[in-house]
Amino acid sequence: MPSPPHITALIVAAGKGERAGGALPKQFQPLGGKPMLAWSIEAFAAHPAIGALYVVIGAGQEEHVRGLKDIEIITGGATRADSVRNGLEAIAASGGTSKILIHDAARPFLSAAVIDRLLDALKTASGAIPALPSVDTLALGADTLGDTVDRSQIVRVQTPQAFHFDAILDAHRAYTGPAATDDAQIARAAGLRVAIVAGDPALEKITMAEDFTRAEAQLERRRTSRTGLGYDVHRLEAGAPLWLCGVNIAHTHGLSGHSDADVALHALTDALLGAAAEGDIGAHFPPSDPQWRGAASHLFVEHAASLIRAKGGIIDHVDITLICEAPKIGPHREAMCAAVAQMLALTVAQVSIKATTTERLGFTGRGEGIAAQAVATIRL
Numbered sequence: 001m002p003s004p005p006h007i008t009a010l011i012v013a014a015g016k017g018e019r020a021g022g023a024l025p026k027q028f029q030p031l032g033g034k035p036m037l038a039w040s041i042e043a044f045a046a047h048p049a050i051g052a053l054y055v056v057i058g059a060g061q062e063e064h065v066r067g068l069k070d071i072e073i074i075t076g077g078a079t080r081a082d083s084v085r086n087g088l089e090a091i092a093a094s095g096g097t098s099k100i101l102i103h104d105a106a107r108p109f110l111s112a113a114v115i116d117r118l119l120d121a122l123k124t125a126s127g128a129i130p131a132l133p134s135v136d137t138l139a140l141g142a143d144t145l146g147d148t149v150d151r152s153q154i155v156r157v158q159t160p161q162a163f164h165f166d167a168i169l170d171a172h173r174a175y176t177g178p179a180a181t182d183d184a185q186i187a188r189a190a191g192l193r194v195a196i197v198a199g200d201p202a203l204e205k206i207t208m209a210e211d212f213t214r215a216e217a218q219l220e221r222r223r224t225s226r227t228g229l230g231y232d233v234h235r236l237e238a239g240a241p242l243w244l245c246g247v248n249i250a251h252t253h254g255l256s257g258h259s260d261a262d263v264a265l266h267a268l269t270d271a272l273l274g275a276a277a278e279g280d281i282g283a284h285f286p287p288s289d290p291q292w293r294g295a296a297s298h299l300f301v302e303h304a305a306s307l308i309r310a311k312g313g314i315i316d317h318v319d320i321t322l323i324c325e326a327p328k329i330g331p332h333r334e335a336m337c338a339a340v341a342q343m344l345a346l347t348v349a350q351v352s353i354k355a356t357t358t359e360r361l362g363f364t365g366r367g368e369g370i371a372a373q374a375v376a377t378i379r380l
């Protein structure tokens, strides 16, 4: 049997998200182009110290995690504490682990620095939590104001919470106190020492619907503008079909080559891939692969766009220049803009298509081929 992982992460995502509302429980609602849960999964998966990842979901929520790789899926319980307990028992049943980080899927923006601080603190404590200081004046009160509470004594507790595994498992098994909203309470009830490390404002929990707006704004502040450039050439042949920017154009000649040879969409695909630093069209769709013979090139554009969106990116604008003497592009420009806008899920105002000749100079001037250039501007 392989030795158990030293450090395991457990994400609880079995809640109903009642306060946030919406068609789906909040952990499966989209945030920056992917389900909120995906952010925490990726944060742990990217950290070199984490050897295994368990995700607790509610009964009947399996469809939302189908296809996720290298993750153990556990069914949760009626309360957060029940869900954590189910996760801990599943980990114990599969051989245990030395240290565990227990995290809410509702806190999507987990940095490696927070994980590092927690693991460091575990060297000298049974548990460690990230917490933020209280900055507002704090007071007791309902209708009328009661006494002010010394805010220097109050911290705002976040997750992940890190523990020596056997200690937190025993604490959960023994706990009989009031409903606990985190695991540090359960650890303390068992007499464990829980250290506090610096929390992260980015880790605040998504609880209400409006918190999604805040989280999207957080993501927007992290994005930078990027530009990608693409260029392509295809040979003109008498009698071949001519596809340009996803539009079939009646002409004496058409383009030959890989796929439907839509030179403009190939340049556009490279521009999008370039903006995302994701290689080039040949790497994603090798010309040697027979499945792309005759393929409609909008598939390549859509693939590049979905790659950008899967990374939480936004496509702002694309600009294509076709370089040829014939056919005339003007009469087809509107249809081309509409086609490109549709494949990128943009408005036509975000798509520019231009054409130029080369004064009968060079291969484009002689009508031997058509060249295309494209730029794509994205935020990532």
Ligand code: CTP
Pocket: 012, 013, 014, 015, 016, 017, 018, 019, 020, 025, 026, 027, 056, 076, 077, 078, 079, 080, 081, 083, 084, 103, 104, 105, 106, 107, 205, 206, 207
């Ligand atoms: N959670 C869980 N199992 C439960 C309840 C909550 O795994 N039975 C998880 C949630 O999915 C979330 C975390 O615990 O990641 C923190 O809980 P909370 O923010 O309260 O989420 P919900 O319980 O889903 O939201 P609400 O209380 O508004 O219904």
Ligand code: MG
Pocket: 015
């Ligand atoms: Mg809850």
